[in-house]
Amino acid sequence: VFGKDINLVLVLNNLSSDRKSVRVDMSASTILYTRRAVAEILKAATSVELGPKQGKHVRVKIPYTHYGKYLTTDKRIQVTALCEVMRTHGLKLLVEKTIILEDTNIIIKLPRRVVVNKAVSLEISYANPLPEPVSRCVLLVTLMNQQVKINLARLAPRERSKIYFEFTPRRAGPLQLQVDFSCDKFSHVKGFVTIAVAPA
DSSP, X not given: OTTSOEEEEEEEEOOSSSOEEEEEEEEEEEEOTTOOEEEEEEEEEEEEEEOTTOEEEEEEEEOHHHHGGGOOTTOXXXXXXXXXXXXXXXXXXXXXXXXXXXXXXXEEEOOSOEETTSOEEEEEEEEXXXXXXXXXXXXEXXXXXXXXXXXXXXXXXXXXXXXXXEEOOOSSEEEEEEEEEEOSSOOOEEEEEEEEEEOO
């Protein structure tokens, strides 16, 4: 989840009946959706001794403080592990994984029934998932082809807050509400909901 430390496990298995010594070079970078690297956030190397038919776990932690300021709006991190089996004339294996961090920031609560030409109030809850305060918070609400920009107070570390948004639907049928939350430390955290508007 965005804002938290990332914990990964690389599983190495020796399928042979001989002892193996494996060098593992690990790296991680924040990337765009095109897979183009933005910034390297981790570089580590370790050696693992594997007995016959033995498996071992290599644990890797990427703290939020290492990736936070380099993350793009795509919220993607590419992790690679180059595993080289020593004394086997350069037998190598490359393991790659792309992590897409989830947002759990926006929660939109609707009333049970929404009716045409009747004012309705929605609860929009938003959060700061980071271990540091954020300021210049802005909520952009898009509904019925109109955008409303709402400036919000700063949020303490891990703080959740909410606002109430009132509107009157003008026609029956599905209506999409989109919310976009930005601040000085991250931007474009989105939430959306389809509202079923009943006839009067």
